[in-house]
Amino acid sequence: xxxxxxxxxxxxxxxxxxxxxxxxxxxxxxxxxxxxxxxxxxxxxxxxxxxxxxxxxxxxxxxxxxxxxxxxxxxxxxxxxxxxxxxxxxxxxxxxxxxxxxxxxxxxxxxxxxxxxxxxxxxxxxxxxxxxxxxxxxxxxxxxxxxxxxxxxxxxxxxxxxxxxxxxxxxxxxxxxxxxxxxxxxxxxxxxxxxxxxxxxxxxxxxxxxxxxxxxxxxxxxxxxxxxxxxxxxxxxxxxxxxxxxxxxxxxxxxxxxxxxxxxxxxxxxxxxxxxxx
Amino acid sequence: xxxxxxxxxxxxxxxxxxxxxxxxxxxxxxxxxxxxxxxxxxxxxxxxxxxxxxxxxxxxxxxxxxxxxxxxxxxxxxxxxxxxxxxxxxxxxxxxxxxxxxxxxxxxxxxxxxxxxxxxxxxxxxxxxxxxxxxxxxxxxxxxxxxxxxxxxxxxxxxxxxxxxxxxxxxxxxxxxxxxxxxxxxxxxxxxxxxxxxxxxxxxxxxxxxxxxxxxxxxxxxxxxxxxxxxxxxxxxxxxxxxxxxxx
Numbered sequence: 148x149x150x151x152x153x154x155x156x157x158x159x160x161x162x163x164x165x166x167x168x169x170x171x172x173x174x175x176x177x178x179x180x181x182x183x184x185x186x187x188x189x190x191x192x193x194x195x196x197x198x199x200x201x202x203x204x205x206x207x208x209x210x211x212x213x214x215x216x217x218x219x220x221x222x223x224x225x226x227x228x229x230x231x232x233x234x235x236x237x238x239x240x241x242x243x244x245x246x247x248x249x250x251x252x253x254x255x256x257x258x259x260x261x262x263x264x265x266x267x268x269x270x271x272x273x274x275x276x277x278x279x280x281x282x283x284x285x286x287x288x289x290x291x292x293x294x295x296x297x298x299x300x301x302x303x304x305x306x307x308x309x310x311x312x313x314x315x316x317x318x319x320x321x322x323x324x325x326x327x328x329x330x331x332x333x334x335x336x337x338x339x340x341x342x343x344x345x346x347x348x349x350x351x352x353x354x355x356x357x358x359x360x361x362x363x364x365x366x367x368x369x370x371x372x373x374x375x376x377x378x379x380x381x382x383x384x385x386x387x388x389x390x391x392x393x394x395x396x397x398x399x400x401x402x403x404x405x406x407x408x409x410x411x412x413x414x415x416x417x418x419x420x421x422x423x424x425x
Numbered sequence: 426x427x428x429x430x431x432x433x434x435x436x437x438x439x440x441x442x443x444x445x446x447x448x449x450x451x452x453x454x455x456x457x458x459x460x461x462x463x464x465x466x467x468x469x470x471x472x473x474x475x476x477x478x479x480x481x482x483x484x485x486x487x488x489x490x491x492x493x494x495x496x497x498x499x500x501x502x503x504x505x506x507x508x509x510x511x512x513x514x515x516x517x518x519x520x521x522x523x524x525x526x527x528x529x530x531x532x533x534x535x536x537x538x539x540x541x542x543x544x545x546x547x548x549x550x551x552x553x554x555x556x557x558x559x560x561x562x563x564x565x566x567x568x569x570x571x572x573x574x575x576x577x578x579x580x581x582x583x584x585x586x587x588x589x590x591x592x593x594x595x596x597x598x599x600x601x602x603x604x605x606x607x608x609x610x611x612x613x614x615x616x617x618x619x620x621x622x623x624x625x626x627x628x629x630x631x632x633x634x635x636x637x638x639x640x641x642x643x644x645x646x647x648x649x650x651x652x653x654x655x656x657x658x659x660x661x662x663x664x665x666x667x668x669x670x671x672x673x
Contacts, residue, residue, distance in 0.1 A: 232631070233627055233631055236634065256633065256634050256635060257634060259438055259634070260634050278530055281530050292531070293531065298627055298628065298631060300631075301631070301632070303628070304632045308449075315538075316624070317616075318616060322511075322515070322616070322618075325515055326515075326618075329515070329518065329519060329532070330523075330530060331531075331534070332531070333530065333531050
């Protein structure tokens, strides 16, 4: 048994030999994009207004605009592929997408699997959407109560272990929010930015975001891990730096009706050009 | 043993067999396997009952009863099980009685997500089972049924004592196939957040990306074993029920 398992382990080591940074840059994915004249970017389809489908079924949103900007800068055609929280990293690893911009929190264990170039383009914390009728006041109110969540969100585990909530995780936002409406859970735990947008949409009149946001975490887009320190990663760092510097992200935030965040204002100031344009 | 896997996780960062050394994750896997077994057993038993009853009703004298069975088969056989699960849980689930919790807001439906998964998957597989049993029944020679009738058997008795035992033997290979499919289809209960093996596994590899390969491997092995046991049992049954000279 032990021999078999160490055999499996050895196999694993062989497969995961793509050591980042140290390996020579082959720029495989980068070159492949130019060969086929197209960049394939994974985006969300159920995360309004970052990535969602409009009434005609087209993918639109803040991150789709960012993806379009990437394609325009590369001078390539853009192909969007909808991804989910629970499969986005796998899609990138398998080469189904060249990169993704999909509302992903930048976490240490995720950096071991995909290449997350800095600086982060956004940030959000964890909060819950709960019915006003319940009048929740603290995270402790969730203890031993059914709380709807989404498969793939990193804070499910935190809320479960820290506050003892019973997470019922659905595969999509739509199912989870429907379950909340159907009163199958007392709250929907998710990114505060997304909940804020839902509340602002006017479709959630009887609900509120009553708790103090926790675990504020920057969002990272991702390129293949092997190319993080190569052209692709460096290029995306540059894109993100400029999005912050020239205020693109703040404009997009306004365009998509997202509540202005202090994070973007601060980053915009931090990266400001030291020679002021007249 | 635990230390071995701890070391392995450090040496090979993609091969973190976390559920071999961390109790919380281990509990998730074990409860997931147990839920999958419960779902499978409940669905297999119910769907076979539905198949037997349905096939009997298909031969009913009343045209209305036959039409209802036919409608049921068409409805459940022609729509994807995934859609049925969502429809049952979210649409029909709203019309079932609920118990309101202490907080005055939460409603605990009498039929839980697990209940709906069992109902929906059983009806799905049951629709196929009806057709499988029908094929078996049609393979029983008319003369045999007439012989039973002439001996004074009622319709139910003929079905129970003569037709079904023979038809069952003919149906078994096809039934076997369908039940194997049913066990695998239980993974789709994930859509209703039923905490079966796949749900728990997806949760684990989302929480610990390093545990992805080992957990996928585990899911694979568990299903091979579960389906293997089912197939083995069915084959034994098939052999045990063999009548020399009848059928295959």
